[in-house]
Amino acid sequence: MKRTLGVCYYPEHWPEAQWEEDAARMAALGLTWVRIGEFAWARMEPVPGRYDWDWLDRAIETLGRHGLKVVLGTPTATPPRWMLDRHPDMLAVDAQGRPRGFGSRRHYDFSHRGYRGDCARIVQAMAERYGRNPHVAAWQTDNEYACHDTVLSYSPAALAAFRDWCAQRYQSTDALNRAWGNVFWSMDYDRFDDIGLPNLTVTEANPAHVMAFRRFASDEVVSFNRLQTEIIRRFSDAPIAHNYMGRITDFDHFDVGADLDIASWDSYPLGFLSDRLEASPEHKRRFLRQGDPDLQAFHHDLYRAVGRGRWWIMEQQPGPVNWAPYNPDPLPGMARLWAWEAFAHGAEAVCYFRWRQAPFAQEQMHAGLLRPDSVPAPAHDEAMTVVQELAGLPDQGTAKADVGLVFDYASAWAWQTQPQGRDFDYFRLVFHIYKGLRRLGLNVDILPPDTADLSAYPLVLAPGVATLSEPLLAALAAHRGQSIIGPRSNAKTVEFATPVPLPPNLPGLDATVMRVESLPPDVPVPLVGGGNLLHWREKVETSGDVLERAEDGFAALIGAGGLHYLAGWPDETALDRILTAACGRAGLQVEMLPEGLRRRDSDTHRFWFNYNPVAVEWAGVTIPAAGVHWVAL
Amino acid sequence: MKRTLGVCYYPEHWPEAQWEEDAARMAALGLTWVRIGEFAWARMEPVPGRYDWDWLDRAIETLGRHGLKVVLGTPTATPPRWMLDRHPDMLAVDAQGRPRGFGSRRHYDFSHRGYRGDCARIVQAMAERYGRNPHVAAWQTDNEYACHDTVLSYSPAALAAFRDWCAQRYQSTDALNRAWGNVFWSMDYDRFDDIGLPNLTVTEANPAHVMAFRRFASDEVVSFNRLQTEIIRRFSDAPIAHNYMGRITDFDHFDVGADLDIASWDSYPLGFLSDRLEASPEHKRRFLRQGDPDLQAFHHDLYRAVGRGRWWIMEQQPGPVNWAPYNPDPLPGMARLWAWEAFAHGAEAVCYFRWRQAPFAQEQMHAGLLRPDSVPAPAHDEAMTVVQELAGLPDQGTAKADVGLVFDYASAWAWQTQPQGRDFDYFRLVFHIYKGLRRLGLNVDILPPDTADLSAYPLVLAPGVATLSEPLLAALAAHRGQSIIGPRSNAKTVEFATPVPLPPNLPGLDATVMRVESLPPDVPVPLVGGGNLLHWREKVETSGDVLERAEDGFAALIGAGGLHYLAGWPDETALDRILTAACGRAGLQVEMLPEGLRRRDSDTHRFWFNYNPVAVEWAGVTIPAAGVHWVAL
């Protein structure tokens, strides 16, 4: 597979006279892809029912004439103002009961059937017109589902749809009441139409109610997206993608991905470091202008799984952005490094966002490959370097992974619903484990929660999976390698009850979680072997082998055969030891990498990435700050 | 009085087939009491007006057959979903104007007359059926009034009732305007129906308005509760209790208690330490798995006063709970220690919450005496130890107290209404003083604010009492012992104005608070004798004796005869000195206890409680971590 670069472009933002030169410069830079259209509904349909495609025809033609391939986005994330006249109740409602108004984007409720109808109409009109256009080589549905907290809505539309969803799932209120344990506080329902949404309750709502609502909300995103993919496929053979956003767990990306050909994500390493990463102040300071050394890689591995092997970066940060608490300038070289990290993880394409910085509206402080005055910004020339380097390397495939790491969106909902300790977060837990694997230089595959075959993986981990699926339990039973399950895995039934017999109920491992404790971050539980459990620990009865033990005598890591249960959240010291030992048992070679240096293999090369602000000596070479080094395998 | 143990039980949560075995195991453990019923309205009256008592008859019968005594709770804290069809406007409204919805508990407005009617109906039906049942040996009204911030409601029902309350209290708007000082910002009312609730004002509402609303809201709880007690007493001679919650000051517990036979409270030492205690991080870390050494004792003393001598723990934490920011496992021994601390303070009964951990709904992470799989949890065996120890000790009464400490709910409202300094909190102040008394090994009686006779107490304290009542002022004038009043005592009139002559206006003590200052926690006011005033200090003119003076020359403790005024919030160092000196003058023996070790006398024994995570040598013995030691007096 040939790796390519692209860019996001908004012809509607610029005088038409400028399009030709823009296209020529894109082609000269060596770009392959141009994504357009996803925010232009008001230009496509300025008056309800009156389409204006001419400008878009010419824009696509101009780009195509220069050999550029178009990714055409459906504009459903930005319905025009007139849509509100047609559907005054189409706005989502936040958890405080306030409608979320017009004036930015994503101001729609996934459950509003009227709005869905208009989405189907515009998508069909686009697909009819451009489905066979030779320059339209891919599609994007909507834009960044869930961004700006837009999955959960507490609107009348959502309420009606949720009641239907409950009726279909449970068939009777008796069944629902039993499933949720509504007897607990006289919360029983007599009719599905008595069920409310779980916001603004006096104290916490029933977690089973909340979890049902979270599953419902995710399903609404899936069906909203599927409506579009089914229409597009009727008119086009081009692959369909959606651009997911970083560290968003509000809907099940695997479920949406099942209807797509390509997974893509929008990678903003500096924005995410500032905005959505738990890390020490020292860490945030050190990697301020480079981004966390693992956060991009994690998402690359995640979306490779979501896309069943096919994945892109649809938006790549090129310079300072506008939306994080602090918005520094990337270290010179990072726009190149980030692209190479993606390619090393198997990305087909990396598209920078955006071609030229807009001088107006919300993102006027968001850098592009060009400055607002059309002068190249630093990322422009770094992209050119990447194009040249790509030309000098063979086409590469994805490396065989050393480790499989299960990621389960429903578990993110579960532990948001019931964190039990203030700082227990599913993504944080999984990412903590992932960082441990990266420190050892391992190649990781993210695995969906219904993975049925683990035979490819010498080592498998499944931390924090609230409910282990039947296929995964069977696969674990059949697995010949090493596996580490827990903490807090298989701790709930599908309906969010505590299983009896008590967790974790793993095949062949005698272990019972008697009770758990959540702990403030300043109260570690020391392990005999060094390091600590933090945040969360479980007290387990077991007749299995105890591989790690807390100083208070309770088992921390228990095993039987290759299957292990981890009874707490290990700190870095403990995690490194636990993973190193597991790799040893699994026959995996590890290389403990220095801070900020990371490694990843393609099927032909080994790459090192130096996320540090200083040069590092490693593998016999000096890798400069923000530098990439590779050798053929 | 024989001290007993009990447990909370929810037969409706379990298959009926399990009741018999549960009852047998409770009896075998040596429990006396089983509290049931308080959340089961939907099972008692599944359809409006159609009662189903059969299951409850059988549950009571089963328990009674095993010699267990039942505390029967009225279920008014959890009205069924159908109640909303009858009274769509019965929901309380929060200070932001949002109705507080169905789906958890306590979703009712104390002021809604229609809901009160239905409460009267279900209580009467229960009282008629079970008032003479031989196994029903006590009643509980509702559950944890005020929990989840449910006293203050800004609903139409509350507004209408508040206007009536104002009309009754003030008789004319002229009188109300004068009482509140509404001339201040042209806030006068011409009609009672013009008065609003004091939320969502542009800046702070008139504090007199807020205080009137707080008094009204407390009165509503009192009349809501009285409605139930009056009905129950028509059909039953069994004593009536309510289970108060820890550190709740939103209504006057003395006023509610006047209609009850027994005060009880729900004691969650670890939850409260994590959730509602001001303390240093070091303190919270040290006592994480034991609870604060004084918070339980304070409530024991408080509820002994509220119950006029008769009090219980209705819910005792048995293991980790689910609702605090962090939920650790108690140190082994604490479930025993907590029970003994209660008995040493005169508790008649200690009931653990709950029998078996529920595997479903909101509290599935809340421990019980049994695990969800019916295996005994650690607290089960500690309860058994307590039963055995109780059998070996004589029946005990309450010790005569050394010190009387006034506690006044209205003062909590006053200083929430007008803290003047960000961290001025009435409970915190009183509890700070209480801790000083406990460090000295003193036995304390909490006194209601209208106490008219202080002759039993060598030492009396009244910190932060906004308005000293006439009886209390007379009692202070007549008191022959030592007393320390202040800081911020008698600082307001009943209508929340500043008195002229200026405070504190104490009998026989020439002192005038010229002005006060609230101070950030990092700005101490050093005292000549060592230690500091913190948070709050007053500058006083006086011709009295100055016992403590600040380095800037202002008096800090002023006395005339035995009566003293304390002109600031002393830190621990200053408090220990002030209290030690006062005890000396009062002829009280003190024993400065080491950190975490506490002492309490019954009328026959002296008990020491070691809240530390390590053993302590004291009184000639080694008291282990979480240990209790007692000697006959």
Added chain:
Amino acid sequence: MKRTLGVCYYPEHWPEAQWEEDAARMAALGLTWVRIGEFAWARMEPVPGRYDWDWLDRAIETLGRHGLKVVLGTPTATPPRWMLDRHPDMLAVDAQGRPRGFGSRRHYDFSHRGYRGDCARIVQAMAERYGRNPHVAAWQTDNEYACHDTVLSYSPAALAAFRDWCAQRYQSTDALNRAWGNVFWSMDYDRFDDIGLPNLTVTEANPAHVMAFRRFASDEVVSFNRLQTEIIRRFSDAPIAHNYMGRITDFDHFDVGADLDIASWDSYPLGFLSDRLEASPEHKRRFLRQGDPDLQAFHHDLYRAVGRGRWWIMEQQPGPVNWAPYNPDPLPGMARLWAWEAFAHGAEAVCYFRWRQAPFAQEQMHAGLLRPDSVPAPAHDEAMTVVQELAGLPDQGTAKADVGLVFDYASAWAWQTQPQGRDFDYFRLVFHIYKGLRRLGLNVDILPPDTADLSAYPLVLAPGVATLSEPLLAALAAHRGQSIIGPRSNAKTVEFATPVPLPPNLPGLDATVMRVESLPPDVPVPLVGGGNLLHWREKVETSGDVLERAEDGFAALIGAGGLHYLAGWPDETALDRILTAACGRAGLQVEMLPEGLRRRDSDTHRFWFNYNPVAVEWAGVTIPAAGVHWVAL
């Protein structure tokens, strides 16, 4: 100009029998001015349309009889309760959509036309009655516009008025759409009546939309005020003032000031230090009882500009207040020092707030010159000292300033709308620069953003001015002295777009801001010459002289002739060096003052103010804590 003292007084709060003695004591103290009336609408017009002026006639007469001059306030900040019956929709609505209710003050929407009508009516009635009253020597409109966040309202009244404002400004939606860049996310409007207010959008609203709303909201305050001044001038020749509040930037004070004769402000040094000053804990602790050494001076200079030379303090803190997070007692001497700092900056009058502390309602903990029991509070005697000292000094004028510092309210809105970095605040930036100037002993004039003549100023600074006005740009081009523009100056067009060519576009200076970065406070950008840039730095291309350079090679201060661009936010070390060097080039003498000591000249004297809690040796004398020292020039 003779400098005078005054006081705020509320005859309606006190028995009429007390007025005579109060007036006599005011006169005996040497006060000149008494401000009255501004909260008394309910007494002036107890029933709609039925005025009661008798009491006010008598109050004015009593004061006048004692030789006191009255400042008469219009009562429009506190409409009576009955006003809501006339205009139920007159309440402002907060950004969360909640009406801001009756029960405190300022509960009106500036855009409500019906309420404006009633304001015009009461103002006309007052002006007719008192316009020629010999004792009414000045007027005050309303009270503290914007206090309690009352400028921005999201009400139907505001929405309607905003649509009209947009229609008048842009004339067509096409023009508006282009001006705002609404094409960006399909945000175009087809009708002015489709435009909404920029709150409760899903993510950030278009900043151009927000800025238009901010300009509109400021204009509403201006026209609300002008309505009153135009009426008063028809009946009175007395000067008209408004009392602005400290650190309020929500409307353009210059625009309001254009309709007034005198600017005045309400100076609460301790309240502002606690409530609205960014400073280190050490700084806040050191100046807790004195106030920040520069915050008052800054406002003095600002309001001297707003009043075109004529300005007062209408409310001067006399002791502890009631509204800040912490409310300490001023150090003895501060009530005198604060008055002298004002006079040294050219104040005509300083009025203490208030005569006697009220024992009731919201401000009962706010000190006055008298205690509630009419005993003099410390500030009473300090005011007497000031009266005596004023008598011993010649009448003084304002010193010629060394430095002109541009202050622009629209820039405050701009950087609130788009801070880009979490802690970028316009006031904070300008005040940081101002403090640097004060540390050097310089006299500063604040300049409005449309200043057209800079010839009086050897040194001019314009940090953070979002859009430099045409007059100011021309004045800079013509300026023969030194000037320092930036950081972030001229960075936006009037319609809040990024200019192309890129900023700063200064006359005669070749410099292009290529990109900017906002930085966390713990990430400094070191300068070669010592010190750092903090919070904000810009990367500039230039062929100009580089006077300061960052260690990473980028220019930090660039000059051509006397004009300089500052490409970042300097810390104190860097700022002191930059300002000292600029003063050297400008021929200004500087004196680096010790911490907490400040200097200011009148046209005849040089004053030193010691804000420290300890004495300072300086200028050959010992200036005690809270002391003032002056010498003739």
